[in-house]
Every structure is written in structure tokens, then in C-alpha cells.
Amino acid sequence: MAEIIAVTNQKGGVGKTTTAAALIATLAEKGKKVLGVDLDPQGNLGFSLGIDIDNVHTLYEVFKKQIPVEQALCATEYGDMLAANILLSGVELECNKPGREYLLKTELSALSADYDYIIIDTPPALNLLTVNAYVTADKLIIPMAPEILSLLGVTQIKETIETVRQYYNPRLKVIGILLNKFNARLNLNRDVLDLSRQIAEQLDTKVFETKIRQGVLVAESPAHGKSVVTYAPHSKPAMDFVALVEEILQEGSVEQ
Numbered sequence: 001m002a003e004i005i006a007v008t009n010q011k012g013g014v015g016k017t018t019t020a021a022a023l024i025a026t027l028a029e030k031g032k033k034v035l036g037v038d039l040d041p042q043g044n045l046g047f048s049l050g051i052d053i054d055n056v057h058t059l060y061e062v063f064k065k066q067i068p069v070e071q072a073l074c075a076t077e078y079g080d081m082l083a084a085n086i087l088l089s090g091v092e093l094e095c096n097k098p099g100r101e102y103l104l105k106t107e108l109s110a111l112s113a114d115y116d117y118i119i120i121d122t123p124p125a126l127n128l129l130t131v132n133a134y135v136t137a138d139k140l141i142i143p144m145a146p147e148i149l150s151l152l153g154v155t156q157i158k159e160t161i162e163t164v165r166q167y168y169n170p171r172l173k174v175i176g177i178l179l180n181k182f183n184a185r186l187n188l189n190r191d192v193l194d195l196s197r198q199i200a201e202q203l204d205t206k207v208f209e210t211k212i213r214q215g216v217l218v219a220e221s222p223a224h225g226k227s228v229v230t231y232a233p234h235s236k237p238a239m240d241f242v243a244l245v246e247e248i249l250q251e252g253s254v255e256q
């Protein structure tokens with residue numbers, strides 16, 4: 001069965017999609033079989049991995065039972081992916097039957113044995129799609145950007161995680177807070193580290209040793225349909241993402 005990791009933070013622009021794409025690319029480079037899942041109606045993960053998201057089958061059709069999940073698998077340079085586009089935002093209103101929290105888990109149960117890892121990107125919200133990610137995942141990674149590092153919102157994400165643990169998925173574990181867009185000269189001060197540790201403590205987790213440094217090539221890589229990890233492998237963020245995967249694997253947070 002695949003290990004399922006969701007990348008989450010209800011704040012926008014902190015690097016969820018960049019991190020999900022980098023995890024997918026790094027694990028694929030290591031020879032792992034990876035399935036990427038985009039639960040964000042912005043569709044950025046699929047776009048970032050080279051998929052024409054408005055001309056492929058997407059998760060929306062799967063959730064609406066219009067097609068079987070296998071038919072929605074899209075091929076990328078790094079393995080398979082279930083893409084999303086703006087239609088996915090309709091799920092919140094249109095799928096209101098009991099069990100709606102299990103839409104994703106149900107669909108992935110048939111696929112899980114075919115992959116080593118499933119990496120889920122989530123929307124910048126704590127909504128039904130996010131809950132579906134938490135119900136399905138074994139592990140959560142929470143990226144944060146130092147410039148919008150804030151304790152506001154931690155209570156909400158904590159409550160959502162606790163509710164999901166209580167009612168749907170008791171195994172759900174936050175494996176770490178990831179400091180992204182890190183600039184050692186500006187950010188390596190006690191305030192940023194203290195605040196991120198306080199946030200980690202509240203979520204009963206740690207701050208990853210590996211910080212992802214800022215780099216201009218991160219913004220360029222999606223237009224080339226690649227993660228920065230393979231688009232610019234010698235760039236600082238790419239090297240940091242590879243180190244992050246090593247850190248996760250070494251700590252046994254993820255089975256090797």
C-alpha cells in the first residue's frame with residue numbers, strides 16, 4: 001500500500017504546490033512509483049507537472065461518478081497524476097450526500113497498491129476538499145513562508161486535524177512544519193525560528209531541519225512543466241528539497 005502524504009496550509013502562497021511537485025519529482029528520481037493528486041481547484045499541481053488541465057479528465061468527473069478513477073490518470077514525467085481544474089470547486093456544493101468526506105479515500109483505495117507514494121496538494125482553505133485530504137492521508141507536511149508566518153490560523157488547522165483524527169482517521173500525523181522561501185540573512189533570527197517552533201509545538205510536531213531557500217528558478221519551472229528539482233537541480237531550493245526528502249526518509253517518517 002502506498003504511503004500517503006498531503007501538503008497543507010490554509011494560507012495561500014506558502015509553497016504547497018511547489019513542495020508537492022518537488023516531493024513527487026524527488027521520490028520519482030529515487031525510482032519510487034508516485035501518484036500525484038491535485039485537490040486544489042486552481043489546478044496548479046497538474047499545470048506545474050506539464051498537464052493541460054482543461055483538456056484532460058479530472059478528479060471532478062471522478063467524484064461526480066462520471067468516469068472511473070483509472071480513466072482520470074494522467075501521465076507526467078514523474079509518474080501518474082490525478083489532475084484538477086476549477087470545476088473541482090463545485091464539489092463542495094454538489095456533493096452533499098453522507099460520506100462526502102470519503103470521496104477521495106474511496107477512489108484511491110483501488111489504486112493505492114499500485115504506488116509507493118501518493119502525494120496530495122490541497123487548496124488554501126479548510127474546506128471539504130481539505131478534509132478529504134486529511135481523511136485519506138497518513139501524514140501531513142505544513143509549509144510556511146517566513147514573511148507570513150503567523151500563529152493566527154494555527155488553532156483552526158489544529159481543530160480540523162483533531163476533528164478528522166477523532167471521527168475519520170486516527171492515524172493522521174503531522175510530520176513537520178517546513179520553512180519555505182527561507183533567506184538565511186533575513187530570516188535566521190530568533191523570531192522566525194521561535195515562532196515556527198511555537199507553531200510546531202501547538203501541532204504536536206517539529207520544524208524540519210531542512211529549510212527551503214528562496215530561488216528565482218522556482219517560479220520559472222512550472223511553465224516548463226517540471227519541478228524545480230529537475231528543472232534546476234543545482235539551484236538552492238532544488239538541493240534543499242532533495243535534502244528534505246532525505247530528512248523525511250532518514251527519520252523513518254516515511255518507509256524507505
Ligand SMILES: Nc1ncnc2c1ncn2[C@@H]1O[C@H](COP(=O)(O)OP(=O)(O)OP(=O)(O)O)[C@@H](O)[C@H]1O
Pocket residue numbers: 011012013014015016017018019040042044122123124180181182212213214215216218219220237
Ligand atoms: N523557495 C521558493 N523560492 C522562490 N519562490 C517560491 C519558493 N516557493 C514557492 N515560491 C513561489 O511562490 C508562489 C506560491 O507558491 P505555491 O504556488 O507553491 O504556493 P501554494 O501554497 O501552493 O499557493 P496556493 O495556496 O495559492 O495554492 C509561486 O509563485 C512559487 O513559484
